[in-house]
Amino acid sequence: MSPAFLNLIETVLNGLMTGVMYSLVALGFVLIFKASGIFNFAQGVMALFAALTLVGLQTGQIPFSHLINAVFGTDIHNWGDGMPAVFAVIGTMFVMIALAFLVQKFVLRHLVNQEPIILFMATIGLAFFLEGLGDLMWGSDVKVLDVGVPSGGSFWWEDVTREWAAEGSDYYGMYIDKLDVVAAIVAIVLVAALTLFSQYTKMGRALRAVADDHQAALSVGISLHTIWLVVWSIAGFVALVAGIMWGAKSGVQFSLSLIALKALPVLILGGFTSIPGAIVGGLIIGVGEKLAELYIGPLVGGAIENWFAYMVALAFLLFRPQGLFGERIIERV
Amino acid sequence: MNAHVQRVGTAAAPAPGEVLLSVDNVSLSFGGVKAIEDVSFDIRKGEIRAIIGPNGAGKTSMLNVINGFYHPQQGTITFKGRVRQAMRPHEAAVSGIARTFQNIALFKGMSTLDNIMTGRGMKMKRNLFWQALWAGPAEREELEHREAVEKVIDFLEIEHIRRTPVGSLPYGLQKRVELGRALAAEPDLLLLDEPMAGMNLEEKEDMSRFVLDVNEQYGTTIALIEHDMGVVMDLSDRVVVLDYGKKIADGTPDEVRNSQDVIDAYLGVPHE
Numbered sequence: 041m042s043p044a045f046l047n048l049i050e051t052v053l054n055g056l057m058t059g060v061m062y063s064l065v066a067l068g069f070v071l072i073f074k075a076s077g078i079f080n081f082a083q084g085v086m087a088l089f090a091a092l093t094l095v096g097l098q099t100g101q102i103p104f105s106h107l108i109n110a111v112f113g114t115d116i117h118n119w120g121d122g123m124p125a126v127f128a129v130i131g132t133m134f135v136m137i138a139l140a141f142l143v144q145k146f147v148l149r150h151l152v153n154q155e156p157i158i159l160f161m162a163t164i165g166l167a168f169f170l171e172g173l174g175d176l177m178w179g180s181d182v183k184v185l186d187v188g189v190p191s192g193g194s195f196w197w198e199d200v201t202r203e204w205a206a207e208g209s210d211y212y213g214m215y216i217d218k219l220d221v222v223a224a225i226v227a228i229v230l231v232a233a234l235t236l237f238s239q240y241t242k243m244g245r246a247l248r249a250v251a252d253d254h255q256a257a258l259s260v261g262i263s264l265h266t267i268w269l270v271v272w273s274i275a276g277f278v279a280l281v282a283g284i285m286w287g288a289k290s291g292v293q294f295s296l297s298l299i300a301l302k303a304l305p306v307l308i309l310g311g312f313t314s315i316p317g318a319i320v321g322g323l324i325i326g327v328g329e330k331l332a333e334l335y336i337g338p339l340v341g342g343a344i345e346n347w348f349a350y351m352v353a354l355a356f357l358l359f360r361p362q363g364l365f366g367e368r369i370i371e372r373v
Numbered sequence: 374m375n376a377h378v379q380r381v382g383t384a385a386a387p388a389p390g391e392v393l394l395s396v397d398n399v400s401l402s403f404g405g406v407k408a409i410e411d412v413s414f415d416i417r418k419g420e421i422r423a424i425i426g427p428n429g430a431g432k433t434s435m436l437n438v439i440n441g442f443y444h445p446q447q448g449t450i451t452f453k454g455r456v457r458q459a460m461r462p463h464e465a466a467v468s469g470i471a472r473t474f475q476n477i478a479l480f481k482g483m484s485t486l487d488n489i490m491t492g493r494g495m496k497m498k499r500n501l502f503w504q505a506l507w508a509g510p511a512e513r514e515e516l517e518h519r520e521a522v523e524k525v526i527d528f529l530e531i532e533h534i535r536r537t538p539v540g541s542l543p544y545g546l547q548k549r550v551e552l553g554r555a556l557a558a559e560p561d562l563l564l565l566d567e568p569m570a571g572m573n574l575e576e577k578e579d580m581s582r583f584v585l586d587v588n589e590q591y592g593t594t595i596a597l598i599e600h601d602m603g604v605v606m607d608l609s610d611r612v613v614v615l616d617y618g619k620k621i622a623d624g625t626p627d628e629v630r631n632s633q634d635v636i637d638a639y640l641g642v643p644h645e
Contacts, residue, residue, distance in 0.1 A: 241511070242490075242497045249480045249491045256478035259440065260558060261466030261495035 041204050043211045050201075050214040051330045057220035059326020060227045061289070064282040065303040066310065066318040067231070068275045073312045074251040075271040076148075078159045082167035084300020086136070086276060089170050091283030091292045092178040093135050095185050098128035103177040125187040129280070136276030139170075144269045152264075171297060180294060185287035191219035223285040230281060231319060234274070243270060251313075305353035311363030320364065325349045392451075393418045393594050394439065394562060399448030401434055401618075408434040409445070410618045416562065421588050422596045423609035425629075427638055430615040432598045433475060436564050439596070440472050441465035453561065467495050471560035473551045475567045475598075481540030485550050488539055489525055492557030493518040525553045528590075529583060545576040552583060556591075563587065565597040569604055577604060584608060606630065614638070 068083045080086075096103065100122030109115055122128070147162050198213030205211030238244035249257045250267045258264065286296055302325075310321025329348040337344045356363065395415040401408045409431045416422045424432050437443040439450065441462040450457045452468065460468075471492070480488050497514055526532055529549050534542060539550050548568060555563055568584065569577045581604055587593050599605050605612060606626040614622040614629055616638040622629050629635055 240515075242494055242515070245483075245487055245491055246494055248483055248487070249494075252480035252482055253478050255442075256474065256480065257491075258442070258462035259466055259472050259474070259478070260491050260554060261463045262491070263461070263463045 041206065043205055043209055046201065046205060046211060046214065047334070050216075051334050052327055053214070053216060054220070055327030055330035056323055057217070057224050057326070058330065059323035060224045060319075061220075061282075061285060061322075062299075062302055062306045062325055063319045063322030064223070064227050064230075064278065064285060065299050066306040066322055067234075067315065068278040068282065069303055069307055070310075070312060070315055070318045071234075071275050071278065072271055075247055076159075076250075076268055077156055078148075078163060079156070079312070080275065081160065081163040081300070082170055083275065083279060084297040084303070085167045085170045085174075086139075086279035087283040087286065087299065088292070088294065088296040089139075089174045089283075090132055090136055090276070090280040091185060091287035091296060092174045092183070094128050094132045094187070094280070094284065095183045095287070095292050096178045097131045098122050098125060098185075098187070099183075101178060106179060107176060129187065129284075132280055133277060136280055137273045140269055140272035140276050143272055144265065148268060149265065167297070171294065175294070183287075183292040185284065185292050187284060187288065189219055189222050189284070189288050191217060191288060194218050194221075217289075219285070219289055223289075226281060226285065227319075230278070231315065234315070247271065302349060305349040307363070308353040308356050309363055311365040314363070314365035317363060317365030325352065328352060391418045392416070393453065394596075395451045396435075396439070397449050397451070399435075399438060399445045399450070401431075401438060401443055401445045407618050409438070409615075411448070412615065412618070412620045413448075414613045414620065414623055416594060416596055417611075418594055419588070419592055420594060420610040421584070421608055422594075423605045423612045423626075424596060424598050424615065425600075425602075425605055425612060426615035426621075429617075431618040432615055433566055434618075435615065436472065436566055436596070436598065439465075439562075440470055440564060466558065469561035470564065471555035471558040471562075472564035473548070473555050473566060473568060475570065477544075477547050477551055479539045479547055479551055479554070482538060484536050485526070485531060485534050485539055485542075485553075486522065486536065488550055489522045489553045489557045490518065492554040493522060495558070522557055525556050528556070528586070529553050545572050545579075548572070548576075548580065549583070552580075552587075556587065556593075559591075561594060563593050563595045565595060565599075567598050567600065569599060569601055577601065581608060 065084065065087060068086070069080060072078055072080045072083070095101075100118045100120050102108070102116055102119055105117050123131070143166065147166060148159075151159055151162055193215050194217075197216050200213075202211060202213035205213075238247055246257070246262045246267055247270065249260070249262060250264060254264065257267075282299075283292075283296070286299055290296070306318060306321040306325050308321075309324060310317030310319070329345045332344045332348045333342070392415045395413075397413050399412050400410050412431075412435070424435060426432050434443060438445050441460050441464060444459045452470070480491065483491075497518060526535060529552065531546065531549055531553065534546060534550075539547055542550065552565070552568065555565075565584070569580050572580060584595060584597070585608065588595055597609070599608075609626060611624065612622075612626055612629045613620060614632070614635050616634075621634040621638055622632040624632075
């Protein structure tokens with residue numbers, strides 16, 4: 041095989057795996073949007089908050105330590121040596137469930153039957169609040185997240201692919217990050233688990249029922265508040281997974297919340313109401329931007345990756361606003 | 374819920390008499406618009422009670438009040454001997470009121486089976502943890518309820534569309550699935566909002582038969598809104614007539630048919 045062709049394969053593979061990372065974020069949006077019609081602007085910040093909490097628990101940081109020190113003149117930072125990754129993940133999950141409960145109790149409960157735009161504004165407020173809370177609780181320094189997920193290039197894959205190149209060429213082999221592979225596997229397991237849950241359990245059925253028709257769901261005795269609590273908890277869990285993967289990849293820093301912006305084109309492509317759409321949309325965006333960088337990049341001076349996704353989204357908004365898998369909205373007039 | 378299963382065997386409905394639900398001096402308005410004005414009537418156990426009236430008479434609003442979607446500004450609702458407080462709609466369902474909607478409100482993306490299973494939802498007790506594992510007790514419970522749902526499916530003769538997403542079904546069948554979902558909850562009171570609207574004659578006859586069978590075999594008390602007077606007169610034990618939010622007649626089909634107020638309401642009164 042020629043090096044050019046191998047380059048193409050490498051680009052596609054890396055694109056697919058980047059795409060999976062986008063899908064992870066987009067998935068959280070879709071879950072909440074389907075069940076409650078709320079576009080949750082805070083999803084990206086939830087991922088950041090989850091990652092911050094995870095690192096904080098794992099390294100044994102005392103929450104609000106800066107604030108406490110400033111007010112009481114103390115000098116506390118840590119309690120002991122923290123806890124193993126497994127417990128920290130479980131602890132963070134409880135924090136995310138508590139967060140879902142508080143959001144439900146103090147925000148959404150009071151906004152039932154309001155216009156979608158008002159709910160959207162509320163989630164923007166929530167995003168700013170969470171970002172500030174995360175800063176106050178855990179500090180704003182860039183943190184290293186290490187929960188034992190392997191990372192770095194795979195030498196084995198490099199060796200294998202070097203053999204594929206034509207004899208005598210100076211091909212070095214493909215670079216694939218082990219972390220990306222793990223992320224892809226985690227995403228597949230996550231989607232499979234969510235699908236099974238929603239297809240074969242009472243709660244899953246209730247979730248689908250609420251997504252389909254609020255009024256009918258109420259008439260068979262489904263409590264919207266309970267469902268929203270469950271949905272926000274699941275979205276919190278998805279945010280945690282996304283936070284772990286992105287945090288392990290690029291460090292836990294506040295710019296992490298901006299990955300939510302990358303999820304937007306994914307959603308526009310895949311449709312806001314479709315879980316498969318979020319996955320396929322993520323993959324298309326991931327592969328698309330890498331390929332564009334490889335082939336179109338040199339013509340325009342590179343850095344195409346940063347805006348390619350948004351151009352695709354723009355094209356979709358013009359020609360197919362409901363996305364690839366979204367339900368077409370037909371207004372009766 | 375076991376009482377229901379036993380009742381299937383005994384073909385006779387309990388003799389009407391005891392009041393199941395009573396509506397007393399209920400008024401409901403939206404801003405300045407009075408949807409219901411000082412209406413009182415009762416629904417007795419085991420009867421089929423029709424609510425009729427011209428368009429905009431407040432019939433559906435009345436069902437929404439009974440069902441907890443709307444909270445009346447004045448008046449009380451007494452259900453099973455207890456005066457009801459303002460409640461959330463899902464609590465009405467839990468207390469034993471099931472309903473169907475004028476414009477079918479099914480879960481369109483889900484299969485017939487899943488739609489009817491949602492009707493069993495509040496009878497399923499296993500918590501989220503067990504369901505997440507879908508193990509042991511939760512699995513057994515799921516199967517038990519599947520059996521109850523299969524009975525409803527047999528009863529309504531919709532075996533052949535068990536796995537079909539309901540969104541793709543013809544209108545008449547969708548109405549039947551919606552009835553099935555309400556039946557699966559084994560309600561004490563079943564509210565039917567125009568169960569035969571938009572149906573052809575044959576479908577109407579089928580639906581009438583189901584309504585009667587539900588009432589006779591399961592002993593379920595039924596309140597229905599319907600525009601087809603033939604159907605109403607054939608099916609119902611007693612009829613309450615609303616016009617512009619006010620009650621203008623209440624009695625047996627024959628009494629109502631001969632009431633001058635009712636005739637005026639439907640045909641209009643000539644201007645003097």
